[in-house]
Amino acid sequence: MEFKIVDDPKMSKEEIEYFETHSLADEFREGLADGSTIVSDGPWEETVKAIKERRKRNETRMASFRLPVWIIEGLKRNAAKGDVKYSEYVIETLAKAAV
Incomplete structure (x- = not known):
């Protein structure tokens, strides 16, 4: 595999602001915590x-249980507020409670 190194890379203003305001170290730590970053010596x-x-940890299984309507409605409302899928929001919420 061959890589090309650019002498004068062009970055958009948004990209420059992102790298100036975000810590890649923090993103790396988050990736380690959520399993999206893999480190191997x-x-x-x-x-x-x-x-x-990691794939085995993320294997899914069907679960079926009854929840009070007010909990379901609250989860749906919070997911919509964050503009994310309801199912993804519920999985993330349960994952945080399981740690």
Whole structure:
């Protein structure tokens, strides 16, 4: 694989502001915490093993239980307020409670 290094990279104003105001270290730590970042000191096999372990952690299973209507309506309202899918919001909320 060959990489091209640009002498004078062009970045939009938004990109420059983002990198000036966001800590990549914080994003890295968040990625480690939520499993979206994988670190492996070993060879390729270790990286593949880490990826497979993460996938296994994120395996899903159907769950069915009854909740009071007011809880469901509140979850839907909060998801809509954040402009995210209801199911994703519920999964994230439950994940935080499970830690």
